[in-house]
Amino acid sequence: MFGEQKVSYSGVQPSGNLTIGNYLGAIRNFAEYSAQYKTFYCVADEHAITVRQVPAELRRRTYETVALYMACGLDPAQNTLYVQSMVHEHAELAWILNCFTMFGELSRMTQFKDKSARHTDNINAGLFTYPALMAADILLYQTDVVPVGIDQKQHVELCRDIAERINQIWPGLFTVPEPMIPQNGMKIMSLADPTRKMSKSDENPNAVVYILDDRDTMIRKFRRAVTDSGSEVRYAADKPGVANLMTIYSCFTGKSMEEIEREFAGVGYGEFKLAVGEAAADALAPVQRRYTELMADKAGLEAQMKKGAEEASWYARRTLAKVKKKMGFVQLS
Numbered sequence: 274m275f276g277e278q279k280v281s282y283s284g285v286q287p288s289g290n291l292t293i294g295n296y297l298g299a300i301r302n303f304a305e306y307s308a309q310y311k312t313f314y315c316v317a318d319e320h321a322i323t324v325r326q327v328p329a330e331l332r333r334r335t336y337e338t339v340a341l342y343m344a345c346g347l348d349p350a351q352n353t354l355y356v357q358s359m360v361h362e363h364a365e366l367a368w369i370l371n372c373f374t375m376f377g378e379l380s381r382m383t384q385f386k387d388k389s390a391r392h393t394d395n396i397n398a399g400l401f402t403y404p405a406l407m408a409a410d411i412l413l414y415q416t417d418v419v420p421v422g423i424d425q426k427q428h429v430e431l432c433r434d435i436a437e438r439i440n441q442i443w444p445g446l447f448t449v450p451e452p453m454i455p456q457n458g459m460k461i462m463s464l465a466d467p468t469r470k471m472s473k474s475d476e477n478p479n480a481v482v483y484i485l486d487d488r489d490t491m492i493r494k495f496r497r498a499v500t501d502s503g504s505e506v507r508y509a510a511d512k513p514g515v516a517n518l519m520t521i522y523s524c525f526t527g528k529s530m531e532e533i534e535r536e537f538a539g540v541g542y543g544e545f546k547l548a549v550g551e552a553a554a555d556a557l558a559p560v561q562r563r564y565t566e567l568m569a570d571k572a573g574l575e576a577q578m579k580k581g582a583e584e585a586s587w588y589a590r591r592t593l594a595k596v597k598k599k600m601g602f603v604q605l606s
């Protein structure tokens with residue numbers, strides 16, 4: 274809570290093209306929250322450097338991510354949309370929270386274990402303490418809810434533990450946040466291996482559908498999607514490929530699983546997959562048009578980033594000042 278307002282906070286890394294998994298699992302639901310909450314969305318460029326980045330690409334993707342958020346329907350007049358590194362309080366609070374986060378807790382983080390297995394040549398301290406930076410993002414804004422995909426739930430839970438630990442010493446210093454996992458489309462799986470999450474960094478380009486893929490590419494990827502043995506379009510645990518495509522179709526069309534089963538009864542997988550591809554392409558066409566317009570206006574995007582950072586700083590400054598005082602740091606008047 275910030276004053277009388279309930280706060281919702283979420284972030285996305287500018288570390289690759291956003292996928293339809295990001296869109297359906299997170300971004301698409303963002304706009305709805307602004308009616309209920311004071312909403313913050315951060316482009317987490319400081320998180321991104323936990324794995325090696327090419328600076329010019331990180332910069333470009335930061336612009337792209339801001340534009341894409343806006344194209345997906347995020348209205349900057351209703352939401353605070355900003356770039357993490359433009360608000361220095363994040364890095365400062367992260368250091369303080371590091372001192373209240375246990376080695377054992379960080380060692381248990383699944384994402385750390387995965388990433389350190391994938392980047393064995395660069396298991397840096399930032400990769401390890403990444404959840405403390407994420408906790409700083411969240412706690413700076415006295416956040417009540419954190420809409421995230423299921424893969425980030427563990428980090429939000431660690432953030433709660435950190436907040437509670439600190440609140441035990443200084444009651445009420447932080448609002449303790451709750452993760453908010455969307456019910457439908459919370460986890461979109463890879464088209465090549467439906468037992469794995471669709472990941473923007475997947476090496477197999479056919480496994481991932483990006484929001485900005487053109488229509489033909491999208492349809493081609495869905496046509497190649499791995500399905501299961503048999504030929505029925507049925508939602509079942511032993512048919513993870515078909516179930517994933519049904520989830521995607523349901524998210525884009527609003528149809529229920531029963532309706533989808535009826536629609537494709539007696540029809541082969543080929544026709545079903547084509548329909549999923551077309552539904553995705555139709556739904557994303559207006560997003561892509563808007564994105565192109567926004568990217569053509571760099572100055573407009575920069576003005577937007579500046580406004581967002583100023584808004585975010587207003588909140589972040591207040592929380593950090595309170596925290597520094599509690600820590601025993603000398604306050605000059």
Ligand code: TRP
Binds near residue numbers: 320
């Ligand atoms: N770590 C998140 C991810 O990789 C992105 C993120 C950064 C975030 N800060 C956040 C998400 C704060 C929610 C809240 O997807």
